[in-house]
Structures are given as structure tokens and as C-alpha cells.
Amino acid sequence: MGTALSFDVLKRWIEKGELPRTQYIRVFINVIVTMLFFFVWLYHGLVPKIIVKSPEEVSMLSSLTSLEGTAVIKGVEIIGFLEIVFAGVWVFYRKKRHLHALQIIVFPILTISALIASPSISLHPFNPVTFNASLWILSIIGFLISRDLPSATSCKRTRKGVI
Template sequence: MKQKPIYVELPIRASLEDVWKATQDPTRHQAWDLRFSSITYLPKEKGEPQSFLYKTNIGFGLSIAGWGESVGSHQSKEGSKTSSLRFGTDQKLSLIREGRGYWKYTQQDEHTKFLTQYDYDVRYGFVGRVVDGLIFRPMIGWATALSFDVLKRSLEKGESSQSQYLRFFISVLMVAFFSFVWLYHGLVPKLLVQHPEEVMMIQRTLGLNQDLASLVVQFVGIAELMMAGLWVLYRKKRQLFLIQCVLFPMLTISSIIAAPHLLNAPFNPITFNGALFVLSVVGFYCSKDLPTARSCTRRRI
């Protein structure tokens, strides 16, 4: 089954020429485009296509290097510009063998509609097509859309691409971390093992007998698992950071009241919850107005 080409479109509140310069200059392009770590234009004669080399770092010291060729650009009567290109790589590490696509720029009052459509051939036959359809194509489509929004915010708000990506990936890392913290503390010491300290703190705080306290601990564990799920599924992450900024000081105070002897422990409520509180504050400020792939149109209308 043939996959649909990747299509991404969004309006940018900037002139067509400003968008053109930000996308055609290789230094500026590599700054906002998540798909490339470096882009190097090669010398060319007047009238010839622009050839370039690109490199994409994929982690663990590995990278994919390839070639590209801008086969031309033209301006239509409607005031739009189009830039077409071919790209590919001979590295077996890359799922992409060769591709082709275009960028189109259309001035619309105070906005420029910037869109791309591209497709590519994959390696490794049927297995390559399956991996591409299930994993790689959705991932690179998402990366394209996120990159377009980073470009948009750079031109409209003046924030550098590097700063946007730094805040974005700090927020992603913190979301993963807090999801793990709530999952672990809800599952292990409350549901799977039910540590005696957990039951004891509930007994002292609420004045319950051991059986009821044990039942409450289970409900608290379930609530913490739900909180872990919220970190994964709930889109408005900044609200969750804010909730934790209030919640962790309250948990610290209640832990001190219920089990003051834990203050002598190596990992005590003050240091542990204090660290989580500080990370929540950092996450709250880093997550303000993050770039998002959801701002783009992903299907041709």
C-alpha cells in the first residue's frame, strides 16, 4: 500500500520575502528545522540547481549524511513562490533512499501561507514500508510540523529557534520524569508492596485503624496512577505543573506532621518533595507558549 505524501501548512504573520530568506538561507534553515543538524550549500554556476549536503544527528554518536538539490524556484502571477528539491542518501542506516518535494509561499494580506509536500522511497522492501508507515513517516511528519511552528514563532515573536527547542525538550523531559514519579510511587510502595510507612502515615493523619488505612493507601495509589496518566494524556501540561507547585508543599507539611522521624532519613520529605517542587516551578515557566505541531494543517484541504 502506497503511503500518502507528507503535507504541512501554516500561516506566518510575516512577509513572503522574510519567510523566503529564513528558509532559503542554509544557516537559518538548519537552526529551525529539527530534521537537519547541518546544511552546507555547494558552489554553483549561475543558472544551475543549488546542490547541498546535509547531516542529521540521530543520537549515540550516529548521524546520517545525504545530498540535496534545489531544482529551481519561480514566482507565479499570483505572487507566490515555489522551491522544489530532491534529496537522498546512500547510507544504509537511513530508511529514506531518495525523495522529492517542494515548498510553496503565498502572500495573503499580512500573512504568508507556507506549505510543503514531499515523499520518498524507502529501503528494505516490505519491512521498510511497514516501519515507515507505522513509525517513521508519522514521526518525520510531526518533526516537520513542529519545525514549521518554530519558524513561525521565530519570525512573529523574535524568540530564537535554539531557545524554543531548549524549552520544548526540557518540558518533554519533565513530563516523562513526573509521569514516571507518579507511576512508581502509586504502583510500587502503595499497590504492589504497600510499604508500612505509607500505612502508618495515613493512620496518624486520619486516625484510622490499620485495615482502613491500608484501603486508603490503595486508593491513593490509584489516584497517583491516574496522575501519571494525566501527564501522558492531558494536553495542558502547564496546568499540571501549577497544580504540583501547590501540591508538593502540602505533601511536605503533611508528611512532617504524620512522620517527623522521616526527617532523619537519607531521602526525606523535605529534600525529595522540595526537589519536585523546584522542578515543577521550572517546568511551569519553561512550558509557557511552547511550539507545537498541532498548529499546522496536516492534510490538504
């Protein structure tokens, strides 16, 4: 896999003049951003929604919907499960650019929803406004750097007879 990636980097250096160092830096940044988004979605789905069943999460969902009692708690758990699934998508889905584009749309919607559900939440430390704005900007950066990344899968390989 590393050899195939190196050959794709070499090909891009020859054909496009893009230095290998900048290509590897973009690949490395893409991997780090992917791991970060995996962690963020996994953590926010698992800890506050499924393990803790945070009263703030329950209250916000209740404010945005007509759910009450155990139904709203179940709704928070379902959202948590969906966030965990989305974390897995970050690991296994190859076209990260699509995921960044989706998040560029979703993070402002999530921020506005949180503010509608609980306007005072914007006054808390580490609030959804600053957190989601940071993730939104990181999604834009990820979207921009993920264009035309070198990849081991883009290297043509053929197998000849095995001895």
C-alpha cells in the first residue's frame, strides 16, 4: 500500500509538478482530520446521549419536538446511535470530500437548532456556537485539502503469474 501511494505521489509530481512533501502533508492532514471527526461523532453520540443521557440533550430535543418523558430519552439515544454510525462512516467511506461537504451544511443547522432549543446555551463555556463553528471551519479546510489527494487506490496494479 505504501509503495502504491509513493508511485501515485511520484506520478503527480511528474505530471502536475506538485512536490511530494506537500502531497504527503495533505494526506497526513486528511488522516488527522478524519480521526478527529471520527472521535467527535463517536464521543458525542456515546457519552452525552447514550451513557449519560444528559439532561441538556433531553431538554433541547424536547424543546424542538413534541416528545416527552421516556420518548424524548429514547429519541436522544437514537440520535446518539446515529452519531456513532456516522463516526463509523468517517472511517470506512472513502470519499471524505462528500462528508466534509455534508458537514459544511449540517454544522450551521445544528448550531441554529441548539440556539432555538436553548438560547442560554451560547453563554456556557465550550458551547455549541464556538464548538460547531470550529468544526465547520475544519470541515471547509478538509473539503479544500481533500481534492485530488494521492492515494494507493489510484495506482494501477496488474498481477502477472505468481511463481
